[in-house]
Amino acid sequence: MALFNRDPVRNEDLGNWKRIASGGFGVVYKARHNKWCSDVAIKLLNLDDRSILLLEKALYNEATQMEKVSSDFVLRVSGIYKGCPPIKGMSVQQGIVTPLMRKGSIENLQTDFPDPLPWPLVFRLAHEVALGMTFLHSKDVLHHDLKPSNVLLDDDLRVKLADFGLSRTSVSALSSSQETQAETGGSYKYMPPEAFNLSYKPRRAFDIYSYGILLWSIINGEEPYPGKIFIHVKLSIETGQRPRVDTLSQKNVDGMKEIINLMQRCWDADPSKRPPFTDCIKVTEKSFSKHKSGIREAVYKVVTKLESETSAPDYLNSPTPEESFDSVDHPAPAAQEQTSAKTVSQQSTKTVSQQSTQTMTEEDKANFVDDNMAVLIQDTDMVMAITEEIKKLVHGEAYSRINAKQTNQDKMRVLYEGPLRSGGKRVKAAFYDALKKHQPDLVERLSG
Template sequence: MAQQSHNKPVGDESLEEWEKIGFGGFGDVYKARHKTWRFDVAIKILRRDVCTSPSLWDEASVMSRTSCPSVLRLYGTYKGFLPIGGETVQRRPEGETSQEGLVMEFMERGSVQSLFEELSGPPPWPLVCRLANQVALGINCLHQLNLMHHDLKPSNVLLDADLNAKLADFGLSRVSTSCMVPKRETGRPYGSYKYMPPEAFNLSYQPVRSFDIYSYGILLWSIISGKEPYPSNNSELVENGVTRGDRPCLKEFVEKKEGGLNELVALMRQCWHHDPSKRPLIENVHKTTEAVFSKQKNGIHDAVGQVLRVPKAPIGNQPCERTMPNDTVDYRSPIQKAPISNQPCERTMPNDTVDYRSPIQIQDPIRVSPREMSWAEKGKFVDDNRSELIGKVTSVMEITDRLGEMVHNDARQTMKILSIPNSMRELYKSLHSGGDEVKAAFYDALKELHPELVEQLGG
């Protein structure tokens, strides 16, 4: 089907089978069936209290200018009244305005972020190489059109049914900056801070293409490792570390023997160089990833099949990012936590000298006896038993209540309307974002409410 013009609205009369599949600071994302096109689409709706429609059309304008297999397709725009329940569109009181949104390609397998959660780690190596190459291809497409993404991270790399990657939410950082509380009121920058270059923490900074290159380097580290960079969810600590030269630790890659790993590690170091002028151009980045993937192509079929055999998490076409009003995410346990544990062990100074420091060993603050499990041990239990817990835990909302503010209110509201297994999957997304501290708090609540299950699983 040819790409639709974003000037042609899609109305309620064309859509059925609505289902909410994602949310974030921008608003909500739904899956719906287009009656005449006969396939599913994703519809992104901006919250009325957060953004005005021009920012939505800015994103539509960017999407309409791209025609690349690694960039999400725009089919049109939406204007109508969202269904309150079921498939029937409810008529609103007279005078209430309709809502507007983008009608986009629906990505069946969610995002790279949700893939990490399903696998509890990195994808098979051939798939890692293809993801790295497809993301680079998407950025190259944008940069050749003099466009920038500004918000590269795992949740903004979406996956189709065959696990091909496509960039989404490009320009979202500009949308967020214009729609949320201005920088001058908070004194802090917006964006996905763990993927932001050091110069971006200067409030007068204006993004250029080297911003995307740095973010790609951190994203590449995440794709290879299967996890989020930096253990701390305190934006100020991360900012201070990044501006000092800290980068994600490469020590764990030393034991990996996959073909092309050395090339990708060298590439990510070039991309996250402290000096923006010394970062490579995207066409050179893509040449490297293309060469690495060309040597792994023969294994891609088996790699994709291996992943597709893993039970799939609930549909999540768009990023389900839980952001605080000032975009500072901090899922801290009520227990006082140490400032940082497991500090990143690579430091890239302005002169590009690299300091391989061992992870800082900090006494676990909640260890009360030799038999008490550490945060890391509890986190591992929660990760290792994900499938069993999703299938057997019934008191999801009771656990959520005990976690308190560690679970974002948007996630809590979504969980209330889902089935118990899907609510549990939604809760797991919060656990993954919060790190071992939140997983440990989840474990404690789980052990109190389901002691026999925890014992049965070896906890």
């Protein structure tokens, strides 16, 4: 039965909504499906970004493509949501329902895990992404937005490719009239040089280039071109500059030489010289085979560490005042929301006010930020100055998104939903220190 002919998932099927991520075309929520007795993820359209008709077309495309390419390494679509989500003033919307990936994404793993990833896991991630991409291309589907945040992980840290908001049927199966510039977007740090040309039409070589940069990111555990804004990254890519591999070449790791060679072939400036994913798999499979015997121990080590680390952000289970909803039937009016925020602030800062901020631990500072976030979003005026203070802890791409927002409230929302949420107590503590430096009266008010 076709996906859109099935009964949709409606409000009465769901409870305990919680916002967990945002970006691209929409916002992702965690919710409990009462009939399925399991947690699900719901991706809703981003109404502020584009016209509703264009976004609905993108959602239908994404859901249809996800159903078409069902694979062990591609996120499965469970259904289509239709209803009024728990957001004040929101009208009837549609969204994609998928299984909930509790371990987040490779991006979360890079942020949350304090140590370098064990090599067996690094090589398996590289191999499983290649397997998933090979399957997509075999179905004439491009991902077109391959990056760490779109590679989700299940409880065993197995790869699930996600976010097909920018994916499309390959141009080999489409007429030129179906090519539109609106669908050639993507994260610029993972875009090939030819894609910066406005007349560019999507090709498989786009994904292969992105995979090369993703390989570098997985191995290094960080984002490429750190701290650079769009125009600088664009210039670097177009002039042939790529992430440095000299330090990788010095690592005495079986299979590393072959992987480095592969990533350099993938990000070649000439699209015709980039290898197809069927060739990539031969390299990644061989490299992973050298470390396969240690994969169980590696996964156990990482999962155990993630679950025991107090700094690891529990973004699926710790709702913030503005983002947790027990019901979608009774949205709070604006005045009530403000009162609730103040009440939360007053209650949550009692323990903070009883001690000197000079003796506050990192955890105390992080709790202060979480407990007062509703007020901080409204009252923080020096957002960019604070962001500059913690710039070393903020990815360049996130910094650019924050800087692009027009109001302080919007800047704070992006800062919280991105770096603060994913960075754990270390980043929140650094934010607290910067806030105290630039807006001491606000800190004193919330602590008093």
